[in-house]
Amino acid sequence: QKEVEQNSGPLSVPEGAIASLNCTYSDRGSQSFFWYRQYSGKSPELIMFIYSNGDKEDGRFTAQLNKASQYVSLLIRDSQPSDSATYLCAVNPYMNRDDKIIFGKGTRLHILP
Amino acid sequence: DVKVTQSSRYLVKRTGEKVFLECVQDMDHENMFWYRQDPGLGLRLIYFSYDVKMKEKGDIPEGYSVSREKKERFSLILESASTNQTSMYLCASRGGGLTETQYFGPGTRLLVL
Numbered sequence: 001q002k003e004v005e006q007n008s009g010p011l012s013v014p015e016g017a018i019a020s021l022n023c024t025y026s027d028r029g030s031q032s033f034f035w036y037r038q039y040s041g042k043s044p045e046l047i048m049f050i051y052s053n054g055d056k057e058d059g060r061f062t063a064q065l066n067k068a069s070q071y072v073s074l075l076i077r078d079s080q081p082s083d084s085a086t087y088l089c090a091v092n093p094y095m096n097r098d099d100k101i102i103f104g105k106g107t108r109l110h111i112l113p
Numbered sequence: 114d115v116k117v118t119q120s121s122r123y124l125v126k127r128t129g130e131k132v133f134l135e136c137v138q139d140m141d142h143e144n145m146f147w148y149r150q151d152p153g154l155g156l157r158l159i160y161f162s163y164d165v166k167m168k169e170k171g172d173i174p175e176g177y178s179v180s181r182e183k184k185e186r187f188s189l190i191l192e193s194a195s196t197n198q199t200s201m202y203l204c205a206s207r208g209g210g211l212t213e214t215q216y217f218g219p220g221t222r223l224l225v226l
Contacts (some may be wrong), residue, residue, distance in 0.1 A: 101207075
């Protein structure tokens with residue numbers, strides 16, 4: 001069973017601080033990794049994807065991938081109250097197929113004003 | 114801009130009714146998905162389709178069926194709705210390629226009485 005694990009939270013972070021969200025995955029052959037943000041009552045929207053080891057930055061967001069340790073993380077710098085949401089980690093675990101990705105259950109992030 | 118639309122945002126049905134949820138995408142994506150999302154359980158894949166008239170069962174297909182007669186449209190059918198099918202239903206589509214993003218529709222909140 002291919003799995004993606006996240007701490008459910010809630011993770012409380014003061015406004016202006018760095019929020020760090022972590023995700024581990026079970027399949028060592030996983031190819032690509034995605035972070036989605038989901039506001040309450042809304043559908044998930046993509047924030048970032050990453051498929052190479054190391055860091056990838058986009059504005060206040062940085063995705064970090066470590067394939068040897070099988071974890072991927074999302075850092076949010078200068079956290080804002082509008083960042084309060086559930087963050088879903090998603091992984092494509094299939095070497096030769098690109099049709100289905102596996103989602104974690106999400107981490108609830110709460111930014112304290 | 115990619116657009117995934119779902120036929121209803123809110124739906125109220127009675128136990129035993131046949132329910133149709135429709136999803137349309139405008140990006141010529143090969144892959145389409147139906148999920149349900151419940152508190153504490155995360156996104157659970159019901160069915161997905163990787164081509165017209167092709168379908169595969171996801172993790173929780175019992176009580177559901179699907180239809181994909183045209184590439185842009187993917188329908189979820191509840192043959193005889195039950196109260197335990199009250200949930201948020203999310204449709205998604207995704208193109209081919211390991212780094213292709215999965216795009217979600219706005220969701221349908223279904224209440225079965």
